[in-house]
Amino acid sequence: MPNTDNRDLGALGQGLWSEVPAAQWNDWGWQLKNRITTLAELDALMSLTDEERAGCEHANHKLALAITPYFFNLIDRSDPDCPVRKQVIPREGEMRVATEELLDPVGEEHTMPVPGLVHRYPDRVLFLITDRCASYCRYCTRSRLVSNAQEYNFHPEYERGLRYIEEHPEVRDVLLSGGDPLLLSDRKLDHILGRLRAIKHVEFIRIGSRIPVFLPQRITPELCDVLKKHGPIWMSIHVNHPRECTAELGQACERLSFAGVPLGNQSVLLRGVNDDVEVMKDLVHRLLRMRVRPYYLYQCDLITGSAHFRADVRKGLEIIQALRGHTTGYAVPQYVIDAPGGGGKVPINPEYLERITDDEVVFRNYEGRRYTYPLRSHPVPAPVAPVAPPLPAAAGTCGCRT
């Protein structure tokens, strides 16, 4: 792999599975088949806290337990506070439901004209094409349907979804999600992407996937060919902590980028995982080095049993403020709250604006210094003596902002 800067992205290797032949380890089918899905399997690999044990016992009624061997290797088994561990190993807190929490925290159910197709914004749809993921995030917004552990009984209906999109010329943007769309076979993805591409009014197609993070082995040359064939396909991956930025993820991102897939990242602000300025700064820098542009930072949705994950919104603002102006602009994600009950994603920004009147706007910069920009023009009085002709413009003064 020629260009990826992996200077301090550790190659994970096979860790606990060092006996497994490399060809199997690198086969995504093997990774899926050998996922850790039961308390007994977890017990055989590590010692769980009581809180985790209680969480695992409950998981089958809420959101299934599944961790790929690749991702399991990222867990620090000696540290109950490991930020990777908290994302995928259930804890007792999942069983405690608070009054502000909801099964459908962002109100997707009332904007589904067809099962699995959320049409909230006039020009774009969220198309849920599977309920399965390679591993399950304990704070998942869609735990009501993802993994089918609850009574939801979700059966994605691509045909109805595709027909709806075909019949609605206002839909110019289709976001494939789930579950994780990249768990579908290359053949199925080829079919769905081909159908979407054939719809004249669909201008923009994107995929939301955590597969590069949980199962980088799935990003095969064959899959990349499918994405290239129907490109441009944009992709949002989901990385929460710098520890997830391994050489394997870097290589998967490189394969996707070289297939012409622009990459963004969506992180969820999680207490005890990434609600920290230094952790976030490290994460966004590593993402840029892997050609991934930080896109959104989400305030954790009010999903049932998520109180132990939710960080203070003021912490999110502090993180954004510590990034904006202090590092590369490309590295700064937009912090959003997906409005509870369903109002869409709303940007939550630190306050730079101090005052705006008909005369001026007063604001502070990243260092806290105050500046003024006038909103009225005050012409200079006409000169008495004739002025010298203007000098020719020097290079670089054309006003172009690059």
Ligand SMILES: *Cc1c(COP(=O)(O)O)cnc(C)c1O
């Ligand atoms: C997030 C989301 C989208 C995409 O929103 P963007 O801000 O364009 O990334 C579309 N539909 C639904 C229902 C969503 O939740």
Ligand code: SF4
């Ligand atoms: S990968 Fe996405 S859909 Fe799947 S469990 Fe995680 S957050 Fe939910």
